[in-house]
Amino acid sequence: MTENCIKLENLLIYRNLLSDSIVKGLQSLGTHGDACNQYAIGARLIEWAEANQMAGNIPENYLLCLLGCDENVFSSIAGKDGTKAESSLAKAVAHDIVILKRLLKAGLARQFGDEVTAIIEDYLPTNGIQGNRQAEFHNLALLRDLFLDISENHTPEAVVTALSQYYNRYGCGRLAGYGAFKWDSERRELVGIEHTDPVQLGDIVGYEYQKTELVRNTEAFMCGKPANNVLLVGARGTGKSSSVKAVVNRYFDQGLRIIEISKADFKQIPEIMTVLRQWGKKFILFIDDLSFEEYEAEYKILKSLIDGGVEVRPDNVLIYATSNRRNLIKETWDDREGNELHRQDTVNEKISLADRFGVTLFYTLPNQEEYFKIVEEIARKNSIGLTSAELRSEALRWEMSHSGRSGRIAKQFIDYLGGNIAN
Known part of the structure; x- marks a missing residue:
């Protein structure tokens, strides 16, 4: 030898x-x-x-x-x-x-x-x-x-x-080299996501207050100070999910990781928490597009996890969720006018989940001028050689032929222009 x-x-x-x-x-x-x-x-x-x-x-x-x-x-x-x-x-x-x-x-x-x-x-x-x-x-x-x-x-x-x-x-082992994970419910383990969205906070035009608050809360979490679970609420395409992914990208080098879970994983949340409790990293448990129909009972598991269960949430885990609904659980007029003896109890039960999030950030649809500013900023970053007047005129036509104004619609419009210019 x-x-x-x-x-x-x-x-x-x-x-x-x-x-x-x-x-x-x-x-x-x-x-x-x-x-x-x-x-x-x-x-x-x-x-x-x-x-x-x-x-x-x-x-x-x-x-x-x-x-x-x-x-x-x-x-x-x-x-x-x-x-x-x-x-x-x-x-x-x-x-x-x-x-x-x-x-x-x-x-x-x-x-x-x-x-x-x-x-x-x-x-x-x-x-x-x-x-x-x-x-x-x-x-x-x-x-x-x-x-x-x-x-x-x-x-x-x-x-x-x-x-x-x-x-x-x-980190080491499965953690090393991955910034994002998903939960494999069959194997009951974390699986690294190979290709993640590299979005940065600067890529999200507008919503400065919301981004600042998300950064402030995340920095407190990273420093071991008290921090809140966050609910990001607003219309589709306004940058809620991108904001969460961008803040995790910013603090990756400081040990922050993101784990995306779906409603189908909720029953295994206690197992997920047991796994995360063993790691030295900080984790954002990310639930995208969170909402429940009135017949779905999984929300009770989430309520217990956030606040009120016997087993406390690990110190190295926060929950960030996005939703198009403010109250998360579908309400009907029957809830307010039905024949239940204590119908206010039904209303309180349905809004209590959203109340468990310490911070709620609202992402409203941009007005016309804000929409134009988003379009112009994305166009500048993508080197679209149209004047401001030309951009606004084309953006207005695009908006009218699509589903309104949002950052997502603006990005799709610029991608369309970029493809045409390239051709």
């Missing part, structure tokens, strides 16, 4: 690496110099690079990704509470850091023949590096600086501290 292979076998904390098939293949190259096997391993690395849009030194990136996502006793504890530098666990990690730094500095790509090395040492995926991968490349750069620092400024102990902070910020 080579020195690298022996040292990998001596890992204490990062032993999951030893069961990875590509890492095993890289070890076999260092051990036996198998000329035929190098092509099979190189092919696997190329497939991984294309699937994940990874550029650069592919063997190094692959191993660094494994280290960044590895779910072990150290990364799990660090992700939730951090790790003390003087602890025995930190010393065990420092032992592994010495091995891993030597392995990476030995040059994984150079274990291959010149022909393969020339391809995988500076790889560029077919579609280039897409925007939604920029955060992952930032994380890779952080890890590369820790493990491949030529100046030796980072001692093993310093790397342990930095890794602890890394896991505390970005």
Whole structure:
């Protein structure tokens, strides 16, 4: 066996690496110099690079990704509470850091023949590096600086501290690399959403008060201060859902994550809370387009979760919901004029769910001038070369042939113009 292979076998904390098939293949190259096997391993690395849009030194990136996502006793504890530098666990990690730094500095790509090395040492995926991968490349750069620092400024102990902070910020295992999740009701687990909406708060034109309040509440939550569940109410297409996604995008680097659930998941909310309680991250439980018909009883589960149940909501979870209805549960004239002896009790029951949200933000439809301003701002961002008068004239025609005025209608109008101009 080579020195690298022996040292990998001596890992204490990062032993999951030893069961990875590509890492095993890289070890076999260092051990036996198998000329035929190098092509099979190189092919696997190329497939991984294309699937994940990874550029650069592919063997190094692959191993660094494994280290960044590895779910072990150290990364799990660090992700939730951090790790003390003087602890025995930190010393065990420092032992592994010495091995891993030597392995990476030995040059994984150079274990291959010149022909393969020339391809995988500076790889560029077919579609280039897409925007939604920029955060992952930032994380890779952080890890590369820790493990491949030529100046030796980072001692093993310093790397342990930095890794602890890394896991505390970005998570590990299923959390690492994902900003959004959904609940898989069949497998009863969180599943990462690969492609998420990159919308930013600046992309939502208008509604400054609503965005400011949402940011204020979220910042309080991130700082461990008292914060409220939020209900965003308003007409369709006004930016309610986009505001929630944008605020999560803003605070991703500080450990904020979003989990989208549907009414079908409500009965499993206690299980979801049990899972989230174990993580060190902050979570927004996002319920889009929330409303109930009068015969649906699932709202009682949500009422109990928000306020009033025996089991309290975890401190690391807030609920943000959007709805087109102010009172969430459908009301009828029978509720107010029916023959029930205490009909006011029925009315109070139906409005009580909305009252459980501490903050309610209203997204009203824009007036004509606000609509024109939204159109002009989106047109500017999309480099639409029409004058203000031309834009307003065309936007008015578009509005009249569609379902009124909203940010969504404005965006669809600009997309229409962009497609025509491109043609």
